[in-house]
Amino acid sequence: MRRFFAILLGRLARFATRLRGGGSAFPGYLVRKVWPRFIEDVSSQWGHGVVFVLGSNGKSTTTHMVSELLRAHGLRVFTNPSGANLPQGIASAMLSEVTLAGKLPADVAVLEVDEAFAVDLARLLSPRTVLMLNCQVDQLYRFYETERVADMMLDASVLASEHIVTNREDPLLSQVQSRLGSKSVPDVSYFGASDSVLAASKHGLLNAPDFRDGAEAARPAALGEVRSFGGREATIAVGGDVVSVELPARGLHYAVDAAAACATARLVLGDGFDTKRVVQAFGSMRPAYGRGEVIPFGDESVEFVMFKNGPSLQLNLDSLSTPPKQVMFALDEGTPDISWIYDVDFDALDHVDVVTGEKSWQVALRLAYAGVPVTTVEPDLEKAIELMRALPAPEHDRKLWFVNYEQMMLARKYLGFADLETRL
Template sequence: MKYFFPILLGRLARIAARARGGGSAYPGYLVLKLLPTFLTDVTKQFDRGVVFVLGSNGKSTTTHMLSDVMRAHGLRVFTNPTGANLPQGIASALLSEVSLFGRLKADVGVIEVDEAFAVELSGLLHPSTVLMLNVQVDQLYRFYETERVADMMTDTAKTSSAHVVTNRDDEYLGPFTDATLDVTRFGASPALVAAAPHGLQNASDFGSGATKGEAGDAQAEVQAITPAGATIRLGAESLDVRLPARGLHYAVDAAAAIQTARVALGTEFDSRRAVAAFASMKPAYGRGERLKIGADEAEFVMFKNAASLQLNLDALTAAPEQVLLAIDEGTPDISWIYDVDFSSLDHVDVVSGAKAWQIALRLEHAGIPIGTVEPEIEKAIDLMKALPAPASKTKNFIVNYEQMMIARKMLGYPDLEKRA
């Protein structure tokens, strides 16, 4: 009975929250109040341990990639698919799969974790593997300095019981080492990074004097971007993988996911199964995801900071024929928008969100024509629907998380836990 009533009440709260049109962290908050040991009790059932995925950008995408690769090896994977990465969000995700008696049928946990809560969660979930993706300028109103975020990640890495996978090309994370842990790295070839319009947007460390050369070699390295995806060197092998979304940053996420699966699975890792997983992989929600909008498709490109917006703009192969750009109060301070190069856009049809007029001012300074400024996203989507059918059959939605959630719901896809 230790688990029955807390889980039952959490489940009922979850059903009520979803009936209102979406997920909620409240069910997880409730079950943790009633049963503080819930996270530890449930996740210690994983025979293959817990993998943490940390990073300023790319956590949800890489968690999704890694989960699919692990499933391709026959493992039952628990993950937090909606990107709810605080303790209550992870608890809510567990409520969707755990029995009323606290049993969970999963072999391994692949969990996206918020950096600020990572050390705390490591004490509850005891990760066997920690993946550190990048340190990029993000949420300065919350973290103040990028170096603090790097410290949060490396402090968490030290709590791993076995493996740490880190980014060779990140000046904060690349030099990480620990004699008690198996530390391996991923990255992209210097030529690819140099050819990217704005590199990989990793933050620079002006204090330690660390250089890429000090980080050691990458066991998984992106060597080429192909029309279908990317070529990744994995040890002595060369893998051609299909990417679920376009861009060098997604290829780097793929290299990170493959290397993490490799160390977590050990001798059971099969590169052919990894390639097969990518061949059928769908995009993580909002990250290159394509949803029906009438006779056409809406392609969602989600961002949360200057780095993610810039990398997604750089990945465009041509200026979009039709585009909506929206940011709301989920991104409180968007002064960073003046650091973004918008030259890959030749116009924006609709600007929306609570920050619409700030975006419009930035686009005006960049000399980019704007069709309409409509702060209400619901009306903005109706305007996009009313535009003539594009020759490309694609209407591009470049949005932050909150606007993506509203747009998906309006297009008939409110459930982030079900794949479109």
């Protein structure tokens, strides 16, 4: 009866919060107050266990990719599509699918997890597989240094019961084997990109360097490796197989995320992994919300390019083959410290039509130093969107909006796409 009451209460709270638009972590907080072992008890039902996805950048995209690959192989997948990656957020996501009897019909869970809570969640959810994407300069106001973030991820990864999948090209995360010592469980697999692909990238993958003492380890073979890449097309070697896939968004970082997803899916599925289903899954895969997502904008369309830090902005800029015809840049207090913007190379842009958000004047100043002309600075997002709407439709192109997470959500809501939880 207590479990029934906890779920009913959480469901009612979830309904109430969604009435005001968007999701909320409060229902998850509430259900765990009444049923403290809610997360542990519900997650123990999944036959293929839990997959964690960790990283400074790319968590939502790669969680989406792994989920779609497993679904293409016939598995029922529970995930946290809105990007709610703290304990209460994951509990709220569970409430969207759990029955009043406490059953959540899924074969496997693929969960994006915040690095700071990864160890605590690993103890709650006992993941079979932990995927670590990258450690990049991010939220220094919160974490202070990248090595600390890497340690959070590494400490969580060694709690996996079966598999660790890590980035061979990341100087910090590729050293996970040293954490395991002589232990053979969990096993460690790698993903990455070929030497030729890395050499062709203007700024590489922008993973944080490892300044700590220690001998450089030999570069291991990768279970998933990007062999070639261009625009939205990539060729990926997965074990002994090679597949050509269409990416949900353009950029080398998406190709590397795809290699990570393929390697992880192969480990989860074992002998059931089928490259034909991989190609089919990528062919029909939509972008994770805000990450290359294209949304109707009157008679036109707008492409959202979300960034959260210097490396993600730089890699998205690097993905542009030609300067976009119409550009809006939106950044607000959701990104408190934007000093990193002076490390970003803006050569991919020849102008910006509108800069908006609470940080708009700081962004405009940086663009001025970079020699990128700005037509209008309008701190109010809704007014900025209307300025973009008033521009004539660009020929053979779409409007491109660079947005941080909070501005992405507000812009989507203004355009009538507020519900993030149904996007995946």
